[in-house]
Amino acid sequence: MVEDVVSPDLVEDYCRLFMNRRAYTVQSARPHRESGRHYYYRPKDAKGRQALALSRKTIAQHLEGKITIGLYAINPRTQRCKWVAIDADYENSLEHLVKLQWELTKDGIEAAIEKSRRGGHLWILAEAPLLAKDCRVYIYNLASKLKLPVKGTALPEGIEIFPRHNSLKPGEFGNAIRGPLGIHQANKKRYFFYGADYTLQAQMDYLKSLGNLNEERLKALIAGMTVPEELSEVHRRVPSFVPCRGSGNEFRILEHIQVRRKSGRNFWARCPSCALYGHDRNGDNLAVSVDDPRKYRCWAGCTREMIREALGHPVKRAVGGR
Ligand SMILES: [Zn+2]
Numbered sequence: 111m112v113e114d115v116v117s118p119d120l121v122e123d124y125c126r127l128f129m130n131r132r133a134y135t136v137q138s139a140r141p142h143r144e145s146g147r148h149y150y151y152r153p154k155d156a157k158g159r160q161a162l163a164l165s166r167k168t169i170a171q172h173l174e175g176k177i178t179i180g181l182y183a184i185n186p187r188t189q190r191c192k193w194v195a196i197d198a199d200y201e202n203s204l205e206h207l208v209k210l211q212w213e214l215t216k217d218g219i220e221a222a223i224e225k226s227r228r229g230g231h232l233w234i235l236a237e238a239p240l241l242a243k244d245c246r247v248y249i250y251n252l253a254s255k256l257k258l259p260v261k262g263t264a265l266p267e268g269i270e271i272f273p274r275h276n277s278l279k280p281g282e283f284g285n286a287i288r289g290p291l292g293i294h295q296a297n298k299k300r301y302f303f304y305g306a307d308y309t310l311q312a313q314m315d316y317l318k319s320l321g322n323l324n325e326e327r328l329k330a331l332i333a334g335m336t337v338p339e340e341l342s343e344v345h346r347r348v349p350s351f352v353p354c355r356g357s358g359n360e361f362r363i364l365e366h367i368q369v370r371r372k373s374g375r376n377f378w379a380r381c382p383s384c385a386l387y388g389h390d391r392n393g394d395n396l397a398v399s400v401d402d403p404r405k406y407r408c409w410a411g412c413t414r415e416m417i418r419e420a421l422g423h424p425v426k427r428a429v430g431g432r
Pocket residue numbers: 381382383384385395408409410411412
């Protein structure tokens with residue numbers, strides 16, 4: 111679905127609501143040769159050196175359906191986000207999002223549900239950027255109260271909360287989610303919000319009319335709360351039998367994934383890059399060498415860069431030189 115031209119006002123509104131930093135990702139228009147999947151990657155300039163910065167032109171192209179961008183939640187300079195998105199793409203996931211949406215209205219927050227290929231994304235917009243940490247405390251507590259499954263815990267499927275980190279270090283990106291109102295490159299289909307007519311203008315008017323979350327309200331809602339115990343270890347489970355190697359600053363993948371089983375000479379786990387896009391349903395695309403956990407591989411074809419980026423720990427490039 112391709113729109114001819116999108117008005118500058120629409121682009122401006124979109125920036126105001128959703129653009130919190132200049133780093134972004136783009137969904138590949140062509141399926142991966144082996145896995146058939148449309149991965150997201152960080153676009154580079156023509157020489158392949160500098161990462162491109164998100165511009166109004168890029169957003170217009172996204173809204174026109176020419177490309178599909180992914181947005182990062184957290185701005186690392188402020189550790190704040192303009193929105194919280196909850197991604198759910200398993201069976202009955204839409205029901206969970208509607209429950210969550212209803213629970214939010216009780217706190218005076220109007221959240222919008224956007225369709226996705228297999229489920230939906232629930233978007234909560236902020237009046238002004240909110241601390242990622244506070245947002246996570248709030249949503250994790252809501253999820254716990256409603257007994258919703260949360261991905262990354264012992265459960266194979268569940269909701270995923272963006273921002274996925276409490277804070278980012280300089281140079282980190284966190285995790286990106288498909289920008290609202292984008293098409294999916296696999297089927298060129300646009301996913302709209304349920305709450306309005308299916309035109310871009312009606313959708314934007316709807317988003318602008320929502321009762322947003324502000325900091326004062328959020329602080330009041332989370333007073334005395336922390337991330338619930340059973341969810342605090344999400345994404346940080348380390349099997350006890352992992353040998354420790356190397357210096358303190360080294361990236362250790364086993365600190366970031368949940369090993370599902372050990373088989374042969376490998377640990378098997380859900381590939382973080384596949385998982386970002388609702389793939390790897392069996393949770394065993396990633397093999398990590400038991401002997402040397404620095405060696406890992408996604409059988410679906412994700413590169414080391416994609417896996418590291420999905421974990422919010424992109425591969426650092428060598429500094430210096432020209
Ligand atoms: Zn993968």
